[in-house]
Amino acid sequence: MRRTLLVEDDALGGLLLHDMLTYLGWSVCGPHASLSDGLRAAREEAFSIALLDVNLNGEMCFPIADALEARGVPFVFITGYGETGLDLGGRGAPVLAKPFTEAMLAKTIDALNVPASAR
Secondary structure, eight states: OOEEEEEOSOHHHHHHHHHHHHHTTOEEEEEEOSHHHHHHHHHHSOOSEEEEESEETTEESHHHHHHHHHHTOOEEEEESSOGGGOOOTTOOOOEEESSOOHHHHHHHHHTTOOOGGGO
16 A cells, blocks of 8 residues: 555645655545644554644644554654754654655655555
């Protein structure tokens, strides 16, 4: 299954990411724009990886990250804060700083080392 969960509260950014992911060959669950919708999807939907906007209308995405870690699903934090301005609470997930290119997105996803059978 080559499917990703996308949690992004910015409508335009979510559409752009959806298009990038589709072009890269991923089907997309989302974009989910709120913490509650993203958390529900993280617990109930099937996907191989996830992309999480860190700040969802003032709420941090960390409960979603916790749910993904519990399921063993690799994920990427996407943020305008940059990696150095962000306290990830010890999580070792990659950070993709906005703005980014499709090539940067592809490279970050490839670095997740998702088994070919899950792609």
